[in-house]
Amino acid sequence: MLAFALAVGTASVPFDVRHYQLLLQPELATRSVRGEERIDLDLLANGREIAFDAGALQVDEIRLRGRALQFRREDKRLIVDLGVEQPVQRRLSLQIRYHGMPKFGLEFHPEAGEIYTIFSTSQWMVAVDAPSQRATLDLSVVLPNSWRAVGTGDAVLIHHLDRDHDVRRWRLTTPMPSYVYGFVAGDLERAALPENGVALDLLADAAHAQRARTVFAATADVLSFFAEKAGVPYPHRRYSQAVVVDTIGQELAGLSLLSDAYVDDAANGKRTVGLIAHETAHQWWGNAVTCRDWNEFWLNEGMATFMTAAYLQHHDGEAAYVEAVNGWRERIDALRAKGADKPLVFPDWNKPSGDDRAVVYQKGAYFLHVLRGELGEKAFWQAIRDYTRAHMNASVQTRDLQQAMELASGRDLSALFNEWAYGARP
Ligand SMILES: [Zn+2]
Structure with a gap:
């Protein structure tokens, strides 16, 4: 589990989160949360400050071995002072209490009787957003006992808290990036499939x-x-x-x-x-085989978009695949006509526009279609299997996909990858 912690705040020490444990109390009427969280991490260098993502949460207290620590905010980042310089490889277990009223990331729908998480985990728990940081999760959520709920990980026995509330708990034992953590709870029915x-x-x-x-x-x-x-x-x-x-x-x-x-x-x-x-499709490409950073987001979204068309080809027939490919092609032509085309690998993925998303989703999918045409069915799908098997539960870069495609086909594909993925960059 290599970490690529962002060097935000010059003194922040890189670290590797091993495990999050959270007890979350959402309140539908006030659209607010309270959290009691433990974060276990290993320091990857000597130092005394570490940085987390914490959205707009109000952090009440952070403790290390029972001692209260100083902390401060730098925008959405939470900077924690460990008190004294800590040595590399030191395993730390931080206890954090917080509350807040997340404006997004946690959706409250009193009219429907639903609470669910959406996209931005650090809006409802202290976490590291970087997709390369994989950790296990033990998530407990206090919910009305009349509700049904599903969460990330294996469900653990329900604990009755009081007359109206249960604690629902899920354990995710495979380390995964924090953006795939969450739950859905509400006045819902279970439908059999x-x-x-x-x-x-x-x-x-x-x-x-x-x-x-x-x-x-x-x-x-x-x-x-x-x-x-x-x-x-x-x-x-x-x-x-x-x-x-x-x-x-x-x-x-x-x-x-x-x-x-x-x-x-x-x-x-x-x-x-x-x-x-x-x-x-994201259960394989995205969640398990994860882009190393958001600059290579096309490896998640271009792949899922392409795989969707491959499924429709199987489910609905050839015309459904051709229709999807033509749609991607039209979107790329529109991007080029307005000068909004970009290489699939972004120099930085910061406040992406709708056109940037089209590059990642539709152009990404189209490039996979191009590779499929170039390599033929046998080598292309062999490469997809090799790439997926080799990088399950790990972070990937575009060159990992290129390598799998080159090994399966026995061809140098650098010209194609330069044209579509890297642009002018080597
Ligand atoms: Zn997607």
Whole structure:
């Protein structure tokens, strides 16, 4: 587990988070949270200051071996003074108490009776956002006892807290990046799905449960398809999907979030199973094989977008794949016409525009389609399997994909990768 901690604040020491343990108390009526958190980490250098991401949370107290530590904020960063210089490789266990009213990252929907996390983990817990930082998670959330909930990791026995509340707990024992941590909880129903080797969960509100059962019926087939393409079985014991009030779709560890509107549109034939496939593809490409930093985000999103089209080709036939490829091509032409085209590997991924996202998603997918055409079916899918197997639960760079494609095809692909991925850069 190598860490590439950001050197924000000149004195911040690089470190490797091993484990987070969190007891979170969200309150629907006030849209607020309280958290009691433990972070276990190893220092990777001598030093006395370390930096976390903490959104807009109000940190009340940080303790190390029972002693209160000084800390300060630098915008969204939380800088912790360890009191004295600590030696490299020292294992530290910090106890943090905080509260706050996250404006995003944790969605409160009192009208629907739902609370769920979305995209920005450091808005509701102190964490390291960098996707290269993988750690295990023990997540407990205090929730109304009438609610159903799913979270990242294996569910542990429910603890009854008082007449109205339970503590729901999940243990994620495979180290994963913090952006795939989260949970969905609410006044939801459980809908059964046909299974094929992987246990499935589907939660939706009463108005959508019946429709969701139909819309998500292909889930087992989606999982088998990607397991075969990846050359690696689905990496968790259970795959949960939750239909929530509002999201564009989000992948978490062993859990995907989709919206009520998606279910309505898919039930009416206005949307395909593509979004289900996209979020499921991330269980391999994104969550398990993770871009080393956000500059190489196309390795998550271009891959998931391409894999969605590959699934639609299998599920709906050749025309569905061709339609997706033509859509990507049109988007790239539009980017080029307005001078917004960029290499897939960004020099920095900071406040990306809609066009930047199109580069990462659609152009990324199209480049994989180009590679598929260049290498042919056998070598291309061999390369995908080799790449996925070699980098499960690890961070990747574009050159890792290039290497797998070159080894499988026996060809030097540097001209293609320079043209599409690196641009003018070597
Ligand atoms: Zn995605």
